[in-house]
Amino acid sequence: MASILTNASAMTALQSLSATNKALQQTQGRISTGYRVADAADNAAYWSIATTMRSDNKANSVVQDALGLGAGKVDTAYTAMNNALDAVEKIKDKVLLAKTSSAEERAKIQSEIDTYVAQLKDSIGGASYAGSNLVYTKGGAGQPTEVSIISGYNRDSSGNVTTSSIDIAFGNIRLIDAAVTPPAAGTGILDKAGTASTKSILNIDVTNLTGVTGATESDQFDALLTDAEKALGSMADAAAELGAAKARIDMQKDFVSKLMDSIDRGVGQLVDADMNKESTKLQALQVQQQLGIQALSIANTNSQNILSLFKG
Template structure:
């Protein structure tokens, strides 16, 4: 083919090659600067869409993790108070039971024993009233029908999942009546420790208000002491059962918390496999493209020089 001033095929080819290399170089530089091979929908619409949805799910999981932390703190507060109310040989229901058994002894000064019992009763109520976290208390509840009433149940958010376009939020339901030690606002008190029981023979009392100061060694008064001991024993078993249930909820929340954190890491890894750039490959590609770009510039320069050589023919 002859030389032409109007059409420089070599320069056109070199320019096309240089343009292609520059485009690839820009793509590689973008991947290196963002760390992603799919950073916009135009890079890969399918992968970008999946990654965007998974990032949204991870944001929801992060919120679930925060909710689990709040729920765990609430449950831990109530659980701590319940176990403290059960107590041991130095206080709580366990000490109260021991004092009542001691009061069965003939000739003992029950007035002095009652002084200890009163302190234990006040201490247990104080612990129940203090078991409040973020304005929530399951041990001392309001059973009225007004706006100040304690909800009958609480849903503790525990999990999040999405199948297709349908999200599902799991929760653990806690019924407050199962843990209420004291109640206010209702016509009668229905808490574990303030519910009045008994009969006309042994008398009527709750764990919260029972008193032995006036009791004697008579058979009737001894029967009353037996009823009180049975009542406290029942309360210990009921509170222990409530604490065991809360302990199970506490363990479940702890397990879910760890699972959510692991799941978030797994989602992050999955998104990374879809959209993250292989920096080792990109750095190698960058060096190769930079070399090709330099060669392309040289090739274009040579092609353009060919047109200049035609002028020598007219000298």
């Protein structure tokens, strides 16, 4: 039946063209954004997972920055520790030389020791990175007892978050306690009173052995040398702790970097569009759109054909 009120063919062609246009719009959107799932309307589950994982990756980026900052602090402290080891070695050698030297020679040796002590104070006091000095602390009440470097961000299936950290106790690596002034004893490796001589490394005076433990002058020098060796041992342990922390930070930085790449790949597999597939689909839909337009045009001409029936 031919009708001028209802054109079934045109309605069918229009529905088909609308569906093609909708699919074409979706494909063009995927090609322009690069996403198969750009928002929750595309796929709520995948979008939710991708959003959560992207949030975790942002947290991992902060962890990576914190590890970089911590690495700078530890590297600076490690450099200062090695420099201090060399200086204390030289001080110990000068004390040994002074043991069998004359008074005049000891005065010259003490001048060299004072130079090494000044160099120690300058290098240790200047071993600051981003306002933090791990080997030269103020000490006293209210001061932190350790440096804590965030190394991990963990979220369980319930959404509970925990963080991990790399901790270094200041008591193990502190060289000088700035809260005290020599000759008062501090809490650092170099400014605390020696157990054998009662003198700290920073207070050694080979020209005046007053207050140094020992029955004879030889015993007093031996006590100074004993404390120098103990200080070197403590510094070696501190350097080892810093070195271990540095190695752990480097490994964690590498792991976090690989973890972020892995998460990015996983998110991409969920939401990224296959550009080869979408470009092929685009061409097919463009052809379908053209055919749909032609089909609608043909369907609309049917109504025009009815007019010819009324022409005489």
